[in-house]
Amino acid sequence: MDTIFALASARGKAGVAVVRLSGPSAHAAVAELCALPSVRHAALRQLIWQGEVLDEALVLLFEAGASFTGECSAELQLHGSLAVVARVLRVLSGIPGLRLAEAGEFTRRALENGRLDLAQVEGLADLIDAETEAQRKQAMRVFSGALGRRVEAWRLDLVRAAALIEATIDFADEDVPFDVTPEVRGLIEKLLLQLRAELTGARAAEQIRHGFEVAIVGAPNAGKSTLLNALAGREAAITSEIAGTTRDVIEVRMDIAGLAVTLLDTAGLRDSVDIVEKLGVERAVDRARSADLRVFLMQNADEALMLQPEVGDIVILGKADVRTGSHHAVSGKTGAGIDWLIGEIALRLSDRAASAGLLIRERQRIAMEAAVVYLESAIGGMASAVALPELIALDLHRSMRVLESMTGRIDIENLLDEIFSSFCIGK
Numbered sequence: 001m002d003t004i005f006a007l008a009s010a011r012g013k014a015g016v017a018v019v020r021l022s023g024p025s026a027h028a029a030v031a032e033l034c035a036l037p038s039v040r041h042a043a044l045r046q047l048i049w050q051g052e053v054l055d056e057a058l059v060l061l062f063e064a065g066a067s068f069t070g071e072c073s074a075e076l077q078l079h080g081s082l083a084v085v086a087r088v089l090r091v092l093s094g095i096p097g098l099r100l101a102e103a104g105e106f107t108r109r110a111l112e113n114g115r116l117d118l119a120q121v122e123g124l125a126d127l128i129d130a131e132t133e134a135q136r137k138q139a140m141r142v143f144s145g146a147l148g149r150r151v152e153a154w155r156l157d158l159v160r161a162a163a164l165i166e167a168t169i170d171f172a173d174e175d176v177p178f179d180v181t182p183e184v185r186g187l188i189e190k191l192l193l194q195l196r197a198e199l200t201g202a203r204a205a206e207q208i209r210h211g212f213e214v215a216i217v218g219a220p221n222a223g224k225s226t227l228l229n230a231l232a233g234r235e236a237a238i239t240s241e242i243a244g245t246t247r248d249v250i251e252v253r254m255d256i257a258g259l260a261v262t263l264l265d266t267a268g269l270r271d272s273v274d275i276v277e278k279l280g281v282e283r284a285v286d287r288a289r290s291a292d293l294r295v296f297l298m299q300n301a302d303e304a305l306m307l308q309p310e311v312g313d314i315v316i317l318g319k320a321d322v323r324t325g326s327h328h329a330v331s332g333k334t335g336a337g338i339d340w341l342i343g344e345i346a347l348r349l350s351d352r353a354a355s356a357g358l359l360i361r362e363r364q365r366i367a368m369e370a371a372v373v374y375l376e377s378a379i380g381g382m383a384s385a386v387a388l389p390e391l392i393a394l395d396l397h398r399s400m401r402v403l404e405s406m407t408g409r410i411d412i413e414n415l416l417d418e419i420f421s422s423f424c425i426g427k
Helices: 026-031 082-093 105-112 118-129 133-143 146-170 181-200 202-210 224-232 275-290 338-353 362-383 389-405 413-420
Strands: 003-007 016-022 043-049 052-062 073-079 098-100 212-218 250-256 259-265 293-298 314-317
Touching: 003 026, 003 082, 003 105, 016 026, 016 082, 016 105, 026 052, 026 073, 052 082, 073 082, 082 098, 105 118, 118 133, 118 146, 133 146, 133 202, 133 259, 146 181, 146 389, 181 202, 181 362, 181 389, 202 259, 202 338, 202 362, 212 224, 212 275, 212 338, 224 250, 224 259, 224 293, 224 338, 250 338, 259 338, 293 338, 314 338, 362 389
Parallel strands: 003 098, 212 259, 212 293, 293 314
Antiparallel strands: 003 016, 016 073, 043 052, 052 073, 250 259
């Protein structure tokens, strides 16, 4: 296998830049630049190439089986100058046997060498992309192997159930010492309960990963754009005393209580003969209905809009600066009630996020749904008047196979190019 190298830290000027090498010639390549330190002991070394001092760097070596990739590896922690990094990379590219790594190649080698399973790889990709604390925690759970451990426990239960069923096939002409049906049924029912619970949390996990949408809904000139600006802390939307200023949906991404939230400022809801405004209202209704949460900004308590609040939505009065005695009222102009509103949004979204499971990708959800279908078929086969153990065993093996695909225990070559294309070169 080739020895690869790449800049593993972010491009651009920085205090420290990390260049990573991995492969059979990694240590030999570093030996051409400096005296090798002891394995897994950092040492300060001058990097010298053909009599030229390239930099003074912190050098670390890892032996095969004890590195991120599972191969002989090395790291050069350089001064983060653009010139230093470029010169070191040019020198490495000239050493025979070394080549620049492809996108995600370090992580792909970790997968191929058994250092990570496929679910951990996907968790690592999400960890790198995490913008909020909730995204970091969710990705870290998967990257730490939580999903892999759970899949392995399910696999062992399926192996036990399949073995019991297959025993009745192997000894069909003999008396099996006990009836395996109750134990097999118990194992399948337990698995179905756990898989369905995990699927229930898949939607919340997806929302954490991609972010929640919160739509601000109300009549024209209710103060929606002013409220959006107050929540965002900047002039994201144009405000005007003229009703119907907002024609399209304006989106603002922000962090609320560690959750990624996109606030939507929508067109004022009213019947209109203006074709452009009418299209804006239709788009506003569509986006509001598909949003995870709606904030209804009302001009009066009994106001009727063309879109009605759903259970869990927030209904408040606007323009608190010109009202008296209104408990749930906000003002984007003065900031009155803004902290309360942010707290309410955080509370309702956090409740939904609390039910998140470990399924962070659609691929994983589809595999688990398929496993449930096969297990339900197995249960149905056992309840049949003419139970065929061969078909029950087949359903169990199919369920096992799709679950194993979640962590890469079976052939997943067709997925790898798509997964690793999202990684940076140095990862």
